[in-house]
Amino acid sequence: MSSIRRVVVVALVAVLVAIGFNSALAADEWTGEYRMEGVSPDGSDYVGEVLIVRQGDGYLIEWVSGEHTTRGQGIAVNDTLAASAPEWVVLYVRGGDGTLVGAWLPTGTFEAGIERLVPVSR
Numbered sequence: 001m002s003s004i005r006r007v008v009v010v011a012l013v014a015v016l017v018a019i020g021f022n023s024a025l026a027a028d029e030w031t032g033e034y035r036m037e038g039v040s041p042d043g044s045d046y047v048g049e050v051l052i053v054r055q056g057d058g059y060l061i062e063w064v065s066g067e068h069t070t071r072g073q074g075i076a077v078n079d080t081l082a083a084s085a086p087e088w089v090v091l092y093v094r095g096g097d098g099t100l101v102g103a104w105l106p107t108g109t110f111e112a113g114i115e116r117l118v119p120v121s122r
Helices: 003-027
Strands: 032-039 045-055 058-065 068-077 080-085 088-094 100-106 113-121
Antiparallel strands (some): 032 045, 088 100
16 A cells, blocks of 8 residues: 555544544533542442533533532543543443542552432532
8 A cells, every 4th residue: 555545544544533433421410419429448438429510522510519619620531521620530330320430549549439420409
């Protein structure tokens, strides 16, 4: 295959992948308020609220537990939302009823917590 043809084929594949990826990004709407319940890596339970708002290709996320509020950002592809905040990273998977189940790691550690977000409004 000539080098020009190879470049055209690679460019075409890249465009098709980008179009498919952008469709996957735009396909899901995660925006809403959620009731949060989870277990920290140390075994302690916590509850709170989470607000997810669409911002461009990603999401602004606010977690509130007691008097502690943390803001971060995330990106979704299909039924998976990956998010980060200054204190942790989290990966959520959305179930058929809209509930999000996630696992998270505090920054600098390798012991995971688990979390469930139940939709309050959308």
